Amino acid sequence: MEHLTTSGVFALDGGSWEVDNNVWLIGDDDEVVVIDAPHDADTIISAVNGRRVVAVVCTHGHNDHVNAAPALADAVDAPILLHPEDRVLWDMTHPDRAPDGELADGQVVKVAGTELRVIHTPGHAPGAVCLYAPGAGVLFSGDTLFQGGPGATGRSYSDFPTIVASIRDRLLSLPEETVVNTGHGDSTTIGAEAPHLQEWIDRGN
Ligand SMILES: [Fe+2]
Numbered sequence: 001m002e003h004l005t006t007s008g009v010f011a012l013d014g015g016s017w018e019v020d021n022n023v024w025l026i027g028d029d030d031e032v033v034v035i036d037a038p039h040d041a042d043t044i045i046s047a048v049n050g051r052r053v054v055a056v057v058c059t060h061g062h063n064d065h066v067n068a069a070p071a072l073a074d075a076v077d078a079p080i081l082l083h084p085e086d087r088v089l090w091d092m093t094h095p096d097r098a099p100d101g102e103l104a105d106g107q108v109v110k111v112a113g114t115e116l117r118v119i120h121t122p123g124h125a126p127g128a129v130c131l132y133a134p135g136a137g138v139l140f141s142g143d144t145l146f147q148g149g150p151g152a153t154g155r156s157y158s159d160f161p162t163i164v165a166s167i168r169d170r171l172l173s174l175p176e177e178t179v180v181n182t183g184h185g186d187s188t189t190i191g192a193e194a195p196h197l198q199e200w201i202d203r204g205n
Contacts, residue, residue: 001026001138003181004047008039010064012092012155019064023047024140024181026133028112033057034072035131035140036183037080038064041071053078054111057103059142059183060125061089070097081109083120086127089157103129116140119170123163124151130171138179139190145171145180147188149200164201172197 002025010019021038031052036059037044053076058066061082073080079100082090090099105120109131116131121144128151131140143151145167153160171180176191 001136001181002032002047004043006039006043006068008064008067010062012062015155020184021064022181022183022185026111026114026116027051027054031112033109033111033116034078035059036065036142037067037069037072039068041068041075044068044072045075048076055101055109056080057109057116057131058082058086058090058099059130059140059144060128061086061093062125062143063089063093065142065183066090067093069099070094073100083118083127083129085122086125089125089127103127105129121145121163121166121170123153123160123166124158126157128166132174132178137175137177138181139171139174141171141180141182143183145188145193146182146184147180147186147193149193149196149203151183160204164197168197 004023007020010017024035025032033054034056069080081101081103082099083103107118109116119130124143150163172194174190178190180188
């Protein structure tokens, strides 16, 4: 598993924000899955370093997670996978280029002997997904769960009760030692976050 960070702008609802995004490469010396394609295709292509890319998996359709996906996918000849409920967001960034395939809850993406299970976790975005690698004890949470709480739900196509339900029902039930690698910022664990669910609900958003 490899990690890199790219920087750029997140834009939605007429606002824009400078952001640093995490990119995760899962695989071995021969093949990888790339989780999210933010801002800078060349940096990601360099990290791939000639290996076969099984898929470019987008955790959701916000522009800061997909803006480099077509350039990356074309360069490494890999399919872009996105949950269909996030096409509304994807199309804001790439109106002339559709993803190549869909992600569905329960789907398994296999790479280098590792199974990545798709967990549909709507709330931050309607088609937000997490990728769970049970063998490695790792969850890739996109913008659904961060160190310190849920992803933002203040902008269009987001919903706070929905993200709370996703986290409570689909993520906090995972083993507490599960490492959570997020879409922005530092990693955490299920066990570190689970005790704070009620605080987040009380805080609201
Ligand atoms: Fe996002």
